[in-house]
Amino acid sequence: MPIARMTAPLLALMLLSACVTINIYFPSAQAEEAAEKIIDDIIRQQQPPPADAAEPQARASGTLVLGLVLDFVIPPAQAAGMGDFEIDTPEIRRLRAQLKQRYAQLAPYFDAGAVGLTNDGLVALRDAGAVGLKQRAGLKRLIEGENQDRNALYRAIAEANGHPEWEPEVRRTFAEKWIEKARPGWWYQTDGGSWRQAGGP
Amino acid sequence: MPRRGVLGGVLWLLAALPAWAEVALDLGVQRLVGAGMVAEGLQGRARVLADGRRPLELRWQDLKAEGTDWSWPNHGLRCADSVVTRRRFACHGGRLLPDGPELALEWRREAAQQRLEIRFPRPGAGTDRLELIRSAAGYQLTADLSGGALGALQQGFWPALEGWTLSGELGLNARWGNPKAAADWSLGFSGLTFSGPAGLYAGEGLAGALSGAFNGASGSHRFRLEAGALLTPWFYYEPADAALELNLRSVYNAAAGELILERAELSAPGVSALDGRAKLLTGEGFKVQELTLNASGLDLGVLYRRFLQPVLGATALEQAQVQGQADIRLTKGRENGWTLGLSLRDGRLADRRQGDDGASLFGLRGVMAELVWRSDRPGRATLGWESAHLWDQQLAFGAATLEFLTEPDGGRLSRAASLAFLSGQLSLKRLELHWPMTEQGLEFGAALSNLDLARFSEAAGWRSIDGTAQGVIDSGRYDGREMALEGRLQIRAFGGEIEVPRFAVSGLFGALPAAETAIKVRRLDLQRLTRTFSFGKITGSLNGDVDGLYLEDWRPVAFDARFANPDDDPEPHRISQRAVDNLTDLGGSGASGALSRGLLQMFDTFRYDRLGFGCRLQNGVCELSGLGPAEQGYYLVQGGGLPRISVVGINRRIDWDQLIEKLVQITHSGAPVVK
Numbered sequence: 001m002p003i004a005r006m007t008a009p010l011l012a013l014m015l016l017s018a019c020v021t022i023n024i025y026f027p028s029a030q031a032e033e034a035a036e037k038i039i040d041d042i043i044r045q046q047q048p049p050p051a052d053a054a055e056p057q058a059r060a061s062g063t064l065v066l067g068l069v070l071d072f073v074i075p076p077a078q079a080a081g082m083g084d085f086e087i088d089t090p091e092i093r094r095l096r097a098q099l100k101q102r103y104a105q106l107a108p109y110f111d112a113g114a115v116g117l118t119n120d121g122l123v124a125l126r127d128a129g130a131v132g133l134k135q136r137a138g139l140k141r142l143i144e145g146e147n148q149d150r151n152a153l154y155r156a157i158a159e160a161n162g163h164p165e166w167e168p169e170v171r172r173t174f175a176e177k178w179i180e181k182a183r184p185g186w187w188y189q190t191d192g193g194s195w196r197q198a199g200g201p
Numbered sequence: 202m203p204r205r206g207v208l209g210g211v212l213w214l215l216a217a218l219p220a221w222a223e224v225a226l227d228l229g230v231q232r233l234v235g236a237g238m239v240a241e242g243l244q245g246r247a248r249v250l251a252d253g254r255r256p257l258e259l260r261w262q263d264l265k266a267e268g269t270d271w272s273w274p275n276h277g278l279r280c281a282d283s284v285v286t287r288r289r290f291a292c293h294g295g296r297l298l299p300d301g302p303e304l305a306l307e308w309r310r311e312a313a314q315q316r317l318e319i320r321f322p323r324p325g326a327g328t329d330r331l332e333l334i335r336s337a338a339g340y341q342l343t344a345d346l347s348g349g350a351l352g353a354l355q356q357g358f359w360p361a362l363e364g365w366t367l368s369g370e371l372g373l374n375a376r377w378g379n380p381k382a383a384a385d386w387s388l389g390f391s392g393l394t395f396s397g398p399a400g401l402y403a404g405e406g407l408a409g410a411l412s413g414a415f416n417g418a419s420g421s422h423r424f425r426l427e428a429g430a431l432l433t434p435w436f437y438y439e440p441a442d443a444a445l446e447l448n449l450r451s452v453y454n455a456a457a458g459e460l461i462l463e464r465a466e467l468s469a470p471g472v473s474a475l476d477g478r479a480k481l482l483t484g485e486g487f488k489v490q491e492l493t494l495n496a497s498g499l500d501l502g503v504l505y506r507r508f509l510q511p512v513l514g515a516t517a518l519e520q521a522q523v524q525g526q527a528d529i530r531l532t533k534g535r536e537n538g539w540t541l542g543l544s545l546r547d548g549r550l551a552d553r554r555q556g557d558d559g560a561s562l563f564g565l566r567g568v569m570a571e572l573v574w575r576s577d578r579p580g581r582a583t584l585g586w587e588s589a590h591l592w593d594q595q596l597a598f599g600a601a602t603l604e605f606l607t608e609p610d611g612g613r614l615s616r617a618a619s620l621a622f623l624s625g626q627l628s629l630k631r632l633e634l635h636w637p638m639t640e641q642g643l644e645f646g647a648a649l650s651n652l653d654l655a656r657f658s659e660a661a662g663w664r665s666i667d668g669t670a671q672g673v674i675d676s677g678r679y680d681g682r683e684m685a686l687e688g689r690l691q692i693r694a695f696g697g698e699i700e701v702p703r704f705a706v707s708g709l710f711g712a713l714p715a716a717e718t719a720i721k722v723r724r725l726d727l728q729r730l731t732r733t734f735s736f737g738k739i740t741g742s743l744n745g746d747v748d749g750l751y752l753e754d755w756r757p758v759a760f761d762a763r764f765a766n767p768d769d770d771p772e773p774h775r776i777s778q779r780a781v782d783n784l785t786d787l788g789g790s791g792a793s794g795a796l797s798r799g800l801l802q803m804f805d806t807f808r809y810d811r812l813g814f815g816c817r818l819q820n821g822v823c824e825l826s827g828l829g830p831a832e833q834g835y836y837l838v839q840g841g842g843l844p845r846i847s848v849v850g851i852n853r854r855i856d857w858d859q860l861i862e863k864l865v866q867i868t869h870s871g872a873p874v875v876k
Binding site: 094 | 396400403404405430431432434437439511512513514515516519708711712713715751753754
């Protein structure tokens with residue numbers, strides 16, 4: 001009988017526990033900070049941080065018989081800087097390096113209005129007429145490579161933080177930051193899909 | 202034909218109606234056949250207005266040409282005014298439906314001919330015109346078309362061209378039909394600009410001509426491109442100073458369903474002679490049954506610059522330097538697959554990286570190649586060069602001849618080859634090439650022997666290191682952009698041995714090369730080591746192990762390293778003043794030169810018992826360790842004898858980048874400063 005009496009509450013408890021979901025919210029602020037850091041590094045708008053780390057100091061004393069003390073005084077280890085938001089994995093570093101390397105080739109096309117920033121965090125050929133036919137094949141390959149790397153970056157960041165399902169939020173955060181960081185004259189896509197030119201500073 | 206008669210009669214009746222009555226007539230015809238055309242689902246409304254105008258609107262579900270695949274579905278014609286008689290149909294103020302351009306259309310039946318004329322008003326001034334005349338002599342089509350009309354024609358007549366943009370001017374004159382199947386045509390175009398949906402095909406300002414004649418059995422054809430720029434997935438061409446011209450003759454055997462193209466002649470820069478012959482089966486589409494194409498005296502430099510370079514944008518060969526002469530023979534037999542023969546002489550290839558003053562990553566000189574590739578069975582190839590280099594000629598390879606067995610989807614080395622490399626030998630054991638390059642690419646295995654480290658270090662811009670290296674590349678892969686290597690190395694240098702039991706490099710030539718490896722160091726002569734790196738003088742031997750070494754862009758990101766004298770070191774252990782000073786200077790400030798200022802300056806070197814240190818690098822921080830605990834920290838150098846000098850490390854965590862910066866400063870600081 002005790003078992004019978006226990007069954008109902010146990011069942012109720014099981015049902016209840018089955019309904020409990022743990023929501024882990026997307027850390028928007030840290031993600032924005034991370035996106036800003038990554039984009040600044042790619043488009044080199046940000047100066048290197050000031051070298052405020054303490055100079056290493058040494059204390060040495062020599063005596064005839066005992067010894068010399070070598071003292072490394074070292075600044076504390078650099079923290080990742082984004083709280084718990086991870087953007088420092090080999091895969092993310094590799095993708096960032098590729099985006100940075102390609103940026104030098106893509107920038108003139110952004111300036112000319114041939115390529116624009118899309119509302120889903122990618123780039124697209126906006127005005128083929130702004131590019132000579134001779135550059136067209138190379139630009140097509142640049143755009144394909146750029147979008148492949150951007151997609152991989154958003155996925156890698158979501159996965160590095162243990163939440164592959166965050167990819168759409170990571171993408172949205174980057175899409176907004178890319179547009180925010182667009183230089184005057186660059187074209188970007190509005191939420192409605194139309195093209196608009198970024199204004200002055 | 203009765204339905205056609207009824208419709209004609211109704212339209213005629215409508216036309217004959219007096220102008221004072223406003224009349225509207227709606228008609229629907231399921232299927233109408235006539236003049237070689239079939240109209241289905243025809244809907245029409247004809248009206249007569251009080252002012253005498255006769256507006257007309259016709260829509261059809263489908264309009265087809267009898268005996269062909271041509272179809273023009275869901276279109277129509279609206280006329281602000283019309284004339285309909287048995288000998289004339291005219292549509293004024295017309296528009297092609299649903300959203301086509303404005304036009305005026307007139308059809309007339311004259312004594313010996315029927316004439317259809319369509320005019321499109323141009324946006325500026327002038328008119329585009331298309332005229333088709335049918336007579337006992339056959340058909341004659343004359344067209345003089347530009348932008349809007351081209352768009353209308355494209356939209357109306359070539360649904361397959363949906364998504365293309367087209368502008369420019371076309372002048373066409375064509376006759377056909379009498380005798381049956383005879384035809385001649387000439388099409389001139391200028392300012393022709395077009396672009397396909399994916400941007401794969403595009404033209405800008407093209408000018409040229411296409412002409413030909415065909416008498417039912419044989420014909421001649423000519424294509425000439427004189428100006429503009431043309432882009433296809435395989436080549437780009439800008440005629441500028443050299444028109445591109447292709448002439449060929451054709452023989453058509455309708456009974457056998459065969460079309461033979463022969464005496465093809467191409468006039469293009471970089472091509473000194475080309476001739477070809479092809480037999481096509483015309484049953485379903487065009488299928489190549491036999492083909493022979495010979496091109497000789499091809500100037501690869503000119504072909505690369507004028508035809509290939511723009512389509513290689515953003516690839517490793519985008520900025521290449523290409524030279525050489527080649528002959529190409531492409532054949533296909535009736536029962537066989539394709540065979541490509543290539544003969545290359547005096548070839549030279551060097552890639553040029555952008556923004557690097559033309560420095561090249563790799564290059565080959567004196568290249569010769571003979572290739573026979575078959576699409577259905579193995580073939581053979583030989584590739585040789587007089588010299589090769591990597592990294593802007595810093596690493597030079599000697600002459601080599603490689604023999605390959607080709608397969609339909611690639612090829613592989615048929616026997617091992619070896620070439621001189623930095624006084625040693627590089628033996629290429631295995632080399633496989635797979636098409637397409639981007640998916641599987643190049644795979645290889647090789648062995649290095651007796652590599653001269655002095656020459657390697659000089660080429661790499663390092664301090665000269667005496668020694669030799671040998672190694673094995675178990676697996677190398679290149680996908681056209683990046684290379685990955687796995688293997689092992691054994692190096693004899695500094696009087697000892699450095700063993701790399703395993704290394705894996707990925708992303709070589711890419712934006713961020715990465716390497717995973719481990720290193721074992723045995724009995725390095727510290728005196729040679731410290732002399733090479735100007736660190737002062739330390740004598741003795743050094744053993745060490747670096748585990749879990751991970752590098753990005755050739756900079757260490759993580760490792761666990763331990764170095765110390767071996768327990769049974771027979772070498773004398775002495776350390777110079779400068780080496781001690783440099784060790785303290787690594788700490789960064791005031792203590793530097795402490796020894797040379799005191800009593801100790803009387804001694805050039807000091808005896809030490811043992812030295813050893815460890816560093817575990819993680820997140821940019823090196824966790825230091827030494828020989829064992831000291832009073833305030835841990836021993837890096839334990840003194841021996843008198844005067845007894847020990848070096849003690851205090852802090853256990855050090856910033857890696859700053860440590861490296863200091864080391865570079867010390868080892869580049871020039872002449873020793875021991876007083």
